[in-house]
Amino acid sequence: MSILQAIILAIIEGVTEFLPISSTGHMIIGSSLMGIGTDPFVKMFTVAIQLGAILSVIVLYWKRFFQSFDFYYKLVVAFLPVAILGLLLNDFIDALLERVDVVGYTLLLGGIFFLFIDKIFKDNENSTKEIDYPTAFKVGAFQLFGLIPGMSRSAATIIGGMTQKLNKKTAAEFSFFLAVPTMAGATFIKMLKFFMDGNNFGSHEITLLAVGNVVAFVVAILAIKSFITFLTRYGFKLFGYYRIVLGILILVLYYLNVGLTII
Structure with a gap:
């Protein structure tokens, strides 16, 4: 891997990690177009650069992280489902990660659902509900869906928050916070x-x-700031269309036997 390739992958990571569009799907397209191999270092690299993305959340929301221990307790409660079941299902998840078609179908189906999310949760817009412990745990349970390649951890947790009557901004921010331990x-x-x-x-x-x-740190900061503004103003529909297009593209390339690389 060259430095230029590493920079491009880091940009993809920074942009897509906190958006509900699946960083996995974008890594597949990006790495395949650049002809990057699947050696152990490359696989480790694509995960290790998440540390830069994590740091962006801490920097942007540093006041929250130094506010009270209650904040950390809620993160622990939300993290428990994926920490426990994620380990138990590790082999199954690894098998799914080898399936490019799973990524494509998940992006496509998730994108179709995204077209209706704003209508389904329209009553949440004026919600002032804060996150308590039961809510944190339920959002954390939704994070399990994010283990499915192509689903997007961010999408799963934001939708989970909205099912608990959180408005889009509150749900998205808690999704960012939960990303840190995960x-x-x-x-x-x-x-x-x-x-x-x-x-x-x-x-x-x-x-x-x-x-x-x-x-990844610099790009993630810009992505998070832009995402919150965009989400609260325009909702999920454009993300839905984008996921549908990307999912179809991946599936077409997959069934045409064009080499797509899972990393």
Whole structure:
């Protein structure tokens, strides 16, 4: 992997991680177009650069992270479902991650659902409900759907929040907060597995990781700020159309036997 390829993947990560459009689907398209292989370092890299995206949330919402311990307790409660069931279903999830067609179908079906989300939850717009412990747990349970490749962790948790009568802004922000322990845990597990499998890397790989995380951090900050404004003003419909187009594109390429790379 070259530095330019690492930068492009980091941009994709930064833009798509917090938007409800599936970072996995975009990584497939991006890596395939650039002809990036699927060696252990590349697979680890695509997860490790999430640390930059995580840091963007902490920087943008630093006051929330230093507000009270109650904030952290709610994150722990929300994180529990994916922490427990995610580990139990790890092999099943890994098998799904090898299926490009699953990513395409999930993007497509999710996109169709997105066309109706704003109408389904239109009564939430003026909601002032705050997140309590039961709500945090239920949103965390929805995060399990985000384990399905192509679904989007962000989409699953935002929709989960809206089912609990949260308005779009509150649901989206809690989705960002919940990403911190979830993505940090996923990164730790991925890196631990990388080293336990006997892999290692040198100065070039360290440079790639450093550059990737810095780029993902900067891009994620811009994406989060833009997303909140866009979501509250225009809703989910355009994201729905985008997911449908991307899902169809992936499926067409898949059934035409055009090489798409899962990383």
